[in-house]
Amino acid sequence: MLNLSQRRKRLLKDNLFEISMAAPQFILYVSLVFVPFIISIPVLFTDQSFIGDKTLNNVGLDNFIAIFKEPALRAVWWPAFGRTALFVVMNYAAVWLFGFSLALLMYEGRFRSSFFVVIYMPAMLSGLAFGYMISVLFSIDGGHLNLLFLKLGIIKEGIDVKSAQGLTWILPLLTGWRYAGFNLAIFLSGLLTIADDTIESAIIDGAGYLQRLIFIIIPQIIPAISIVSIFCLIGSWNVFGELVALGALYGNQSAVFTSIVIYQYAFSQGYLSKGLAISLELGIPLMIGAILLQRLQKRKF
Amino acid sequence: MNREKMGNQQLSTPQGILTRRTKRKVTDIFIIVFFSIYSIVTIYPFYALFVSTFITPKQSRDLHLWIPKTDPLSLNTTFTGLQQIFNLKIKDFIKAFDLPSGTYVKPNMTIREVMEEYNLDEKKVRRYFEPLNTFRGWLIVLRDTKFYSSIVSSFIITAGTFLGEILFTTMTALILARFKKRWHFLLYSFYLIQLVIPRNLRIIPVYIFLTGTLGLYDKYLSIFLQWWKGAPLGIMIFTSYFSSIPKELEDSVEIDGGNRLHYLYYILFPMMMVPVGSLAVIRIPQIWNLFLEPLIYLKQNKHNLVAYVSIFAGTYTSNLQAIYTTVLVSTLPLLIFYLLARNLFIRGLLSGSIKG
Numbered sequence: 078m079l080n081l082s083q084r085r086k087r088l089l090k091d092n093l094f095e096i097s098m099a100a101p102q103f104i105l106y107v108s109l110v111f112v113p114f115i116i117s118i119p120v121l122f123t124d125q126s127f128i129g130d131k132t133l134n135n136v137g138l139d140n141f142i143a144i145f146k147e148p149a150l151r152a153v154w155w156p157a158f159g160r161t162a163l164f165v166v167m168n169y170a171a172v173w174l175f176g177f178s179l180a181l182l183m184y185e186g187r188f189r190s191s192f193f194v195v196i197y198m199p200a201m202l203s204g205l206a207f208g209y210m211i212s213v214l215f216s217i218d219g220g221h222l223n224l225l226f227l228k229l230g231i232i233k234e235g236i237d238v239k240s241a242q243g244l245t246w247i248l249p250l251l252t253g254w255r256y257a258g259f260n261l262a263i264f265l266s267g268l269l270t271i272a273d274d275t276i277e278s279a280i281i282d283g284a285g286y287l288q289r290l291i292f293i294i295i296p297q298i299i300p301a302i303s304i305v306s307i308f309c310l311i312g313s314w315n316v317f318g319e320l321v322a323l324g325a326l327y328g329n330q331s332a333v334f335t336s337i338v339i340y341q342y343a344f345s346q347g348y349l350s351k352g353l354a355i356s357l358e359l360g361i362p363l364m365i366g367a368i369l370l371q372r373l374q375k376r377k378f
Numbered sequence: 379m380n381r382e383k384m385g386n387q388q389l390s391t392p393q394g395i396l397t398r399r400t401k402r403k404v405t406d407i408f409i410i411v412f413f414s415i416y417s418i419v420t421i422y423p424f425y426a427l428f429v430s431t432f433i434t435p436k437q438s439r440d441l442h443l444w445i446p447k448t449d450p451l452s453l454n455t456t457f458t459g460l461q462q463i464f465n466l467k468i469k470d471f472i473k474a475f476d477l478p479s480g481t482y483v484k485p486n487m488t489i490r491e492v493m494e495e496y497n498l499d500e501k502k503v504r505r506y507f508e509p510l511n512t513f514r515g516w517l518i519v520l521r522d523t524k525f526y527s528s529i530v531s532s533f534i535i536t537a538g539t540f541l542g543e544i545l546f547t548t549m550t551a552l553i554l555a556r557f558k559k560r561w562h563f564l565l566y567s568f569y570l571i572q573l574v575i576p577r578n579l580r581i582i583p584v585y586i587f588l589t590g591t592l593g594l595y596d597k598y599l600s601i602f603l604q605w606w607k608g609a610p611l612g613i614m615i616f617t618s619y620f621s622s623i624p625k626e627l628e629d630s631v632e633i634d635g636g637n638r639l640h641y642l643y644y645i646l647f648p649m650m651m652v653p654v655g656s657l658a659v660i661r662i663p664q665i666w667n668l669f670l671e672p673l674i675y676l677k678q679n680k681h682n683l684v685a686y687v688s689i690f691a692g693t694y695t696s697n698l699q700a701i702y703t704t705v706l707v708s709t710l711p712l713l714i715f716y717l718l719a720r721n722l723f724i725r726g727l728l729s730g731s732i733k734g
Contacts, residue, residue: 094637094638095553095559098549098550098552098553099549099550099553099554099565101546101549102546102547102549102550102606102607102608103550103565105546105603105606105607105608106568106569106607106608108587108607109584109587109588109603109604109607110571110572110575110580110607112587113580113583113584113586113587114583116583116586116587116590116591117582117583117586117587120586128585128586128589128590128595129590179416182409182412182413185405185409186405186406186409186410186413187406189410189413190720190721190724192413192414192416192417193724194717194720194723194724195417195420195421196413196416196417196420197716197723197727198420198421198424198713198716199420199423200663201663201709201712201713201716202667202709203666203667203669203684203687203708203709204667204669205669205684205687205688205705206667206684206687206705206708206709209427209687209691209701209702209705210423210424210426210427210705213423213426213427213430213702214423214426218438218439219433219438219439221426221429221430221441222426224439224440224441225441228441254420258727259727262727307573311576312577314576314578315576315577315578317669317670318667318669318670318684318688321669321688322688322691327692335578336578339578339581339582340670343582343585344585344674349582349586352582353582353583353586356578356579356581356582357579359578359579360575360576360578360579360580361579363576363578363579364574364575364576364579367573367574367575367576368574371573371574
């Protein structure tokens with residue numbers, strides 16, 4: 078039986094061990110998640126062009142109001158914001174079209190792993206590779222699917238994926254296809270938690286498929302829906318590689334979304350502090366949105 | 379009347395069973411047919427990408443469902459053109475045709491002019507250029523040394539990042555598992571705060587900190603650290619897995635005179651394949667496909683495959699064959715890994731690793 082001082086020694090040893098194990102990652106975490114924001118605060122109020130720029134001037138709040146007052150940035154930012162917001166909405170619809178529909182079919186059809194392997198394959202593509210793949214399919218002067226659809230008479234002229242219309246419809250649709258496996262997995266995990274008895278009793282009570290879907294299945298998979306929503310609604314704002322492949326950095330204005338504007342301002346046009354300010358102006362509302370969606374996930378139904 | 383009995387009565391009639399069985403069969407057939415068509419539609423773009431690596435600009439306006447026969451190369455093509463299109467080195471050409479060393483072939487000379495000057499056999503010349511013409515995209519990529527260095531870079535970034543994350547996350551999760559103390563729970567919740575911080579909010583501040591404050595520009599460590607700090611997914615997977623291991627095992631190690639390091643080494647390590655596999659299926663594709671981070675933190679000689687593709691495409695803007703070949707080749711390693719580890723992917727994804 079240990080006496081008090083032995084117990085204290087043991088507790089101290091235990092605590093020291095725990096702190097030594099948890100400390101390394103904790104230090105890295107604080108250093109790379111919170112410290113950067115603190116260090117960046119002074120930069121926000123200067124005209125710093127790049128890392129190592131010694132000729133800094135205080136500009137007050139100019140960086141924050143630049144998206145409203147500066148003509149050059151205004152001309153680029155707000156159309157990009159509109160395009161990105163539209164993409165986010167269309168992509169979210171594509172998530173339901175592909176992810177949820179496929180998950181329902183897999184759920185009803187008893188899971189078949191061989192199909193899942195194929196469905197998940199496009200998620201292995203990088204954003205850049207995916208963007209080039211879209212060009213292979215829908216390039217105006219030689220895209221495979223364009224030529225195929227023209228030959229079959231489905232379309233009268235080729236779809237230009239790099240145009241504003243093409244980017245509005247084709248990019249979100251194909252992004253939904255790309256992440257179909259990922260979203261399917263989340264939805265299916267939710268569907269598999271529904272007790273069979275619940276469904277069977279609904280069938281016995283005479284509920285049709287649509288009624289079961291709306292009143293039983295969807296309410297029971299709200300956590301899965303909110304996870305998919307968080308990933309899609311927040312993650313879609315980060316679309317970058319696809320846009321580079323579709324010419325965003327080489328003159329295709331239709332492919333310039335908010336991520337491209339932030340990248341160009343901060344890293345290639347020499348407006349680091351301005352890029353930082355606009356990334357905060359976009360990122361903070363998104364963070365609030367993510368918090369609200371997360372609270373929905375934790376809600377009990 | 380009892381609803382269950384009534385339901386069973388209805389279903390257990392011969393007609394009821396037949397209808398239910400038939401409905402089930404029809405549904406199954408429809409689902410299999412649908413997924414078969416969907417699978418073909420999913421694979422087709424990969425196939426189209428592969429075929430595109432063999433389609434010359436002249437052939438690009440026609441539909442090709444298979445690798446097309448390439449038109450023979452015009453003998454009026456200059457060596458400048460050959461250098462641009464095929465990345466041809468003139469010294470390789472001189473060596474291939476046993477021309478005397480010291481032979482000077484002017485870049486603006488055409489193939490026909492060189493043939494006439496050095497009395498080269500036309501058939502032999504055409505045979506030399508035929509594979510160049512058909513596999514032009516592939517040859518440009520496979521002859522580029524930067525391609526190989528980008529593969530090495532991709533492996534360094536992926537392995538260094540993932541292994542470091544496993545190590546640090548294991549150390550943290552070992553302590554947080556079971557949430558014995560109040561600060562364990564607080565620390566766990568603290569790590570989850572990252573879930574709500576969007577990536578575009580973090581990128582520039584982290585860039586300023588790592589390159590400006592710590593001076594880590596052009597160092598792999600600048601990328602490693604961003605993942606070693608721990609991500610919510612890894613923390614959740616490892617903590618929940620370690621918590622699920624029976625406490626009796628931990629107690630038995632203590633009874634035998636061991637400490638938690640012994641518990642980690644003798645009990646947890648042998649069982650780590652499950653959480654490591656669950657994390658790997660999400661993390662490895664994410665890290666392999668990193669684009670922005672290698673582009674802004676590393677110089678060109680350390681770019682990974684994805685960043686290499688973007689620079690390559692910027693250089694060969696009109697040579698779509700070469701661009702598509704680079705894209706396809708950059709995708710292959712991950713596709714091969716995915717197909718070999720597909721069971722791990724399915725298990726990891728559907729066990730709720732994404733939900734955590």
